[in-house]
Amino acid sequence: MKPMAHLGVGIGWRPEIADAVERLPGLDWVEVVAENICPGHLPEALLRLRERGTRVVPHGVSLGIGGADRPDPQKLAALAERAVALGAPLVTEHIAFVRTSSPALEAGHLLPVPRTRDALDVLCENVRIAQDALPVPLALENIAALFSWPDEELTEGQFLTELVERTGVRLLVDVANLHTNRVNRGEDPAAVLDAIPLEALAYVHVAGGVERGGVWHDTHAHPVPPVVLDLLAALRSRVDPPGVLLERDDDFPPEAELAAELVAIRAVVTAGGATKSGGTGARDAGQRDAGQRNAGPEGSDPVNAGPQAAARPAAVAPDARPEPHRATKAARTRVALGQAALLSALVAGTPVPEGFDRPRIRVQARALAAKRADVVARLAPELPVILGGRDPYREAFLGYAKGRPMTAGYRRDALDFAEHLLVRDLPADPAARRRLTAWWRDRSGATPPRRIVRWARALAGRAA
Template sequence: MRRLGTGIGWRPEIADAVEGMPGIDWVEVVAENVCPGHLPESLLRLRERGVTVVPHGVSLGLGGADRPDEGRLTALAERAEVLGAPLVTEHIAFVRAGGALTASPQLEAGHLLPVPRTWDALGVLCENVRLAQSALPVPLALENIAALFSWPDEELTEGQFLSELVERTGVRLLIDVANLHTNHVNRGEDPVEALAALPVEAIAYVHVAGGFERDGVWHDSHAHPVPAPVLGILTDLASRTAPPGVLLERDDNFPEPVQLKEELEAIREAVGVGRARAAGRTRTVARTRTGAQRQTGARTRTVARTQKARRTPGGVGAGTAGTAPVTVVGTGTEETAAGTVVAARTERTPATTVTGARARIVPATAAGTRGAAGAGRPLDGVRERLGVAEAAVLSSLVAGTPVPEGFDRVRMGVQARALAAKRADVVAKVAPELPDILGAGYRPAFLAYARRRPMSGGYRRDALDFAGHLLATGLPRRAVARRSLQEWWLDRAGPAPRSHAPVARAARAARRVLLRRG
């Protein structure tokens, strides 16, 4: 596994700070936010200095019922190649549902939503991952996500789900310790148990981020300082394995560079404490093993002397080496007359075949019998069932349809409001003219619009649809603002903008200012 070191999420708002920050070994960039032919100058300079750049995708939706979109896979592959990335990363999530698979309108979440931890969903995810792996020029790593709600009737824990995914596909893992904390608060899942079940050898790198708690719900905001519990989980992970890379994520409410440096130093310190614990544990185990070996050697010599004294022609000692294999059941230990350690007999444990001093565990259940979508089993009908379930969940979150049976209605309401708020924030970033034109009325108007109108495409399309909706309903009321909004919409609603020239854009901006003053 390639060593990455300590990194930070590159964002345009902190590009200068990242460039000037000492000790940055690598950066991660949101794949959908960069264009292969027009990379930001800051990223180009970082690459020239030898800083590794990893593209982090957010739109594949590998946990969805549909097979991954070829266009999105091609775009992710292009970004990996142009950035010279050693790997690409994505999420274990679904981001859209509906469409041809379910004969219903396709819905976009605009965010990462949790997949059900069932054998069926695992089978679909694994097939989607294999398709993605075959289309990408570099290895793929997948991130565990933060969730505000749980699916009913789940069959696997997060650790089990991730372990099965790695075993079946060989995919690497991007472990977000902040998301483990989120799921601890929101879903009662123990991060220690999750870490204990993980195949740590598959970890490509680790995410660390901040958030906030409100009314008993943890929001993974990426806009707040990293809290102590998240650093504690990072220390626990580092005590189990040396993470190849650790990265600080910050997406909003960016602090001063000195604060970012302090957070990075806290992350390095947390990893250092974990590695020190691991080293101490290794020394303790080594001392214990040495003492046990001495005791075992002494016991073996005593047993051997006893056997030699008791050995008679044709007796037990003469036939020990040639005994046939015996099958015992259990996991405890007992010592036979010949000194061979075998499993103690217990009826509730897997069968163990013992030959001499060697034992082989035979699973009680044959491989391939687990779940409806077990390894190697065709997925006929599974995608359709998963698609219907995900479409029902997403429709309740973004289109106001009833919450499916078995889901926590309160948590689903929290998730719905969080999705609408995220849409409002992102639209304000991709189309900053809208909050400029609408002023304080932008956010309430957008949230009212989003409550019943799901995204029909990306965020830029969402911004255009929102402006068109306002104009169709006679908003905004002020004539000056309405004219400005109409001009903005007309400039973007056609097959091509009416003008691309910087001078023309500046003239339009000046005209808006004059209209406001008038």
């Protein structure tokens, strides 16, 4: 596998901090959310960064490459278009599923795939499809999760290692997500770092979060905690990362605080060096399992545990891979059934499938609903104003969301929410209702339903 080009230390570019990003000293590169930019109309601030030689990497969040269905060709084409428009050296996405096709449901969030042979076969085939459609290399990120799947057959290290060996895909290692999964799922970050092929590393994410009630929430809206910087140092002791990036998506701090976080990250990256190049985990499953079994007890310090003795051979290059095992139709069906049952429990209130931690699924369901309300409010800031403020809006939206799972993205969700209110002759204030009707009409391109149609829809909804 060819080494990745050196990226350096960077930050996630967001419109809210665009001016601050331009002024940050020593910034080497930025990452943009792919779905938030239009290739033909790149923001002026982003164009200025490119003109001065700052590299830009598109980071996708909606492909759902870990889903049971094959990747959407239109989404792949859009990701490829953004890579070309930005002159990007690679594109990145997540090892996650975000939707199901039967029933048609959207999570609006990255959900973990089961670490099973079926799910791995499906993921590997989906990765190959994506690689064939993209003009630059693809890297995939480990995600943060609130819960685990029952009856998993592979550890995180085994799953990621086999994914790399079978596809040649790069890895985007998020050390904040490693910490999240240590708190939420009891997984040892050192065991993961020891097991995975770090020679496949594309770059590293660093971000903040917060712990509430024994659950770590990967918010990207809090300062990077020392424990995450410790994990970055643990990774740095094993490999010299091609790039490290600070993610911040909300509650943006003053420019000086962003600059200070980048200074702290750079200090970790430049302090000392890797004890050896590439990953250090053992290839054979028995040795990897032994590494997991030998992890320290709860309360010990797994972050600073030394690398295991066995050296890992280089990952298989894409052009030297053996004939791939193709995901069977039966495997896709089994993965689809499991993901549909879980997602339906999370967003449609159906029973939680057997084997899942029910309290954790309830926490995840509430988090998904809250995120859905927040994203719709950001996309349609007029709605909270029309409804009298954040609290009345949130109460109305969460009531709507209980009976209406998202099926076509957040923008459609905002329109459906407005129509839901109008069908019920809400808001109660006539002036607010007229404003909501005008808002809905301007964006839907159609006349709001007449009163008789609203009654018919309301009656049909009650009957259902």
